[in-house]
Amino acid sequence: MSPSTRRLIVNMGWLTLVILALWQGLYALIGDIALRSPLATLQFTAKFVTTPQFATHLAETSKAFVLALSIAMASGLAIGFVLGLKRFASDIFEPFLIAIYSVPKITLYPILLLVFGLGLSAKVAFGAIHGIVPIALFTLNAVRNVKPVLLKTARVMGLSSTTTIRTVIFPSALPEIFAGLRIGFSLTLIGTLLGEMFASQRGLGFLLMNAIGLHNVDVIVMLTFLLTGFAGIAGIVLLLINRRITAQA
Amino acid sequence: MTKAGLIRLALIAVLLGALEVLVRIGRIDALTMQAPHKMLLDLYAMLASGKLNKAIAKTMGNAGFAFVIAVSLGVISGLMIHRMRRVRETLDPLFATYYAIPVFAFYPLLILLLGLGDAPQIFIGVMLGFVAVVVNTLNGLDRVPRVLLKTARVNGMNGLETALKITLPSAAPYILTGAKFAVAYSLIGVIGAEFIMSTGGMGYEISFAYNNFDNATMYPLIIMILVASISINMVISRWEKSLLKRRGLQ
Structure with a gap:
């Protein structure tokens, strides 16, 4: 384990402790009306995750998320590579991507519902549109910023364009591409969950929305805890991989 | 206008034209x-009748308020966190994963804490926008040239003076990048909260219109939000570019 990795994990520990302390403090302030203590949440979570109801919703969310992420990654990388290699095309299309990135996509959910109908495809689409653009923009910049000397070397050595992409452009752009994938992962996750909250009858997002409607504090706090925990751990793992790739490049 | 810009305009025109035709012949x-021209007519009728002005003013006002708080609080926190290495290192993992956290899950809690008024919605907007501003401010502060800081010290500037005259102006382009995110996030926070639970505002009106198949209200409202966020973003981008250009960075 490298020193920087160890430091990151130590910091994570501290952060977790601080958050737990704040949580407990907030609970002392508010009480059971809108919050549960960390301990009660853990107990409730341990009980709830074994129920078949949880398993169904989790499976539904996982399926939607995996589909959305695959679509976002495949199209984001493809768009990024094509535009990164063609200067003129990226001059035309990059402003579109930036405009889409800056739009509050949550306002688009009624349109997606009308187009896709209530169900899996609407929330997959909602998750995917959150992830495609950051992946495409990061890939585009990564490919465009490959050092000209590397490309010249590839040309001098007479590499074909596919070989150049595979052996020169991709490896040298990888750290930045991975940073885009990391952000795309987070945004696709949140997009899928938002899609489930507004546009679905199944999945953890729906469960959360339902609990908000019924004011079921146990479920609200448990889901917030589970989702935040998952997002946090996945984010840290991806960050560690990202640092390793950057260090190697 | 550049050649790429012209092609871009032509593309938008072609897409809108295609949408118009597809709706007219009934393929969609x-x-x-709705057909694009119908959306514009509906938008005009909606604004002229004034019946949704209150909702529009509420949402835009709340989002604007959330934006101002997110940016000012974000810049100040950024300045403070930048000076505390330990705190920054501890917060780094949180910043890296923050945007995967479903912030809307905190909405019921916020309603109980802050009441059913505008406050919880503004709070959500601030929660979303704030971190983007902090992260970008830190990034900007990292790039302040050493020589400027040394000059400040040589001239005997105190902490506040250095921040106002040296570090903040120097980090301004990066802070503006954060501000761009804050525009989108404050709108997302406020509108999303209105979707979930509220009694007014554009988000509420959009979901109300959606549930009643009232496309004549839904599409104009959506278009207003999109146009507003894209144009604010373009203005900030211009500003950001001109700052960078003055320094010969772009």
Whole structure:
């Protein structure tokens, strides 16, 4: 384990402790009306995750998320590579991507519902549109910023364009591409969950929305805890991989 | 205008034209999508009648308020966190994963804490926008040239003076990048909260219109939000570019 990795994990520990302390403090302030203590949440979570109801919703969310992420990654990388290699095309299309990135996509959910109908495809689409653009923009910049000397070397050595992409452009752009994938992962996750909250009858997002409607504090706090925990751990793992790739490049 | 810009305009025109034709000949049915010209007419009628002005003012006002708080609080926190290495290192993992956290899950809690008024919605907007501003401010502060800081010290500037005259102006382009995110996030926070639970505002009106198949209200409202966020973003981008250009960075 490298020193920087160890430091990151130590910091994570501290952060977790601080958050737990704040949580407990907030609970002392508010009480059971809108919050549960960390301990009660853990107990409730341990009980709830074994129920078949949880398993169904989790499976539904996982399926939607995996589909959305695959679509976002495949199209984001493809768009990024094509535009990164063609200067003129990226001059035309990059402003579109930036405009889409800056739009509050949550306002688009009624349109997606009308187009896709209530169900899996609407929330997959909602998750995917959150992830495609950051992946495409990061890939585009990564490919465009490959050092000209590397490309010249590839040309001098007479590499074909596919070989150049595979052996020169991709490896040298990888750290930045991975940073885009990391952000795309987070945004696709949140997009899928938002899609489930507004546009679905199944999945953890729906469960959360339902609990908000019924004011079921146990479920609200448990889901917030589970989702935040998952997002946090996945984010840290991806960050560690990202640092390793950057260090190697 | 550049050649790429012209092609871009032509593309938008072609897409809008295609949408118009597809809706007119009934390939896309009118319950799903309105013809673009109809959306504009509806938008004009909606604004002229003034019946949704209150909702529009509420949402835009709340989002604007959330934006101002997110940016000012974000810049100040950024300045403070930058000076505390330990705190920054501890917060780094949180910043890296923050945007995967479903912030809307905290909405019921916020309603109980802050009441059913505008406050919880503004709070959500601030929660979303704030971190983007902090992260970008830190990034900007990292790039302040050493020589400027040394000059400040040589001239005997105190901490506040250095921040106002040296570090903040120097980090300004990066802070503006954060501000761009804050525009989108404050709108997302406020509108999303209105979708979930509220009694007014554009988000509420959009979901109300959606539930009643009232496309004549839904599409104009959506278009207003999109146009507003894209144009604010373009203005900030211009500003950011001109700052960078003055320094010969772009």
